[in-house]
Amino acid sequence: MICPILPDKYPCINSFKSGFMALLPILRYPDPRLHTKASVIANVDDDVRRLAADMAETMYAAPGIGLAATQVDRHLRLIVIDISEDKSRLLTLINPELLEKSGECEGEEGCLSVPGIYETVTRASHVRVRALGLDGKPFEMRADDLLAVCIQHEMDHLEGKVFVEYLSRLKRERIKSKLQKRARETL
Numbered sequence: 783m784i785c786p787i788l789p790d791k792y793p794c795i796n797s798f799k800s801g802f803m804a805l806l807p808i809l810r811y812p813d814p815r816l817h818t819k820a821s822v823i824a825n826v827d828d829d830v831r832r833l834a835a836d837m838a839e840t841m842y843a844a845p846g847i848g849l850a851a852t853q854v855d856r857h858l859r860l861i862v863i864d865i866s867e868d869k870s871r872l873l874t875l876i877n878p879e880l881l882e883k884s885g886e887c888e889g890e891e892g893c894l895s896v897p898g899i900y901e902t903v904t905r906a907s908h909v910r911v912r913a914l915g916l917d918g919k920p921f922e923m924r925a926d927d928l929l930a931v932c933i934q935h936e937m938d939h940l941e942g943k944v945f946v947e948y949l950s951r952l953k954r955e956r957i958k959s960k961l962q963k964r965a966r967e968t969l
């Protein structure tokens with residue numbers, strides 16, 4: 783996810799740093815692979831930790847504040863998020879499940895898979911989520927506002943859903959043709 787508004791603070795759950803990371807290519811809408819439903823991760827092993835580290839590096843380089851494995855064509859239930867200004871609070875959620883959601887907030891969203899497009903989406907303003915951390919241990923967390931929005935945006939990717947699907951058909955078609963035209967021009 784890309785968002786120009788940064789809040790002051792949010793819960794920091796875990797962080798992971800590795801000396802050997804790689805930038806991964808990000809799928810661009812309307813690539814049909816973005817509509818793949820991601821599989822549950824059975825074992826949090828070194829391959830998963832490596833993928834999470836590479837995804838974080840890719841997100842920071844883009845730059846973005848959230849990235850789902852779906853967007854790098856790895857169809858596993860893994861997302862990375864960092865909404866801090868100084869890239870110091872990496873949140874990795876493995877097999878995230880939404881336990882509760884409440885409230886409503888309307889905000890402009892962008893997506894690394896839909897470059898240059900920002901549209902208003904209405905989402906829950908508070909969520910409670912359960913996930914596994916990079917150590918494979920389950921944890922629960924609450925998130926509000928931008929972090930809550932970002933978690934919902936990234937969890938949608940794992941279901942094969944891109945944020946433009948919340949928009950009207952007409953708007954979505956316009957975005958699709960704009961991005962297809964841009965892709966042709968850069969070939």
Ligand SMILES: [Zn+2]
Pocket residue numbers: 783892893894895935936939945
């Ligand atoms: Zn996105």
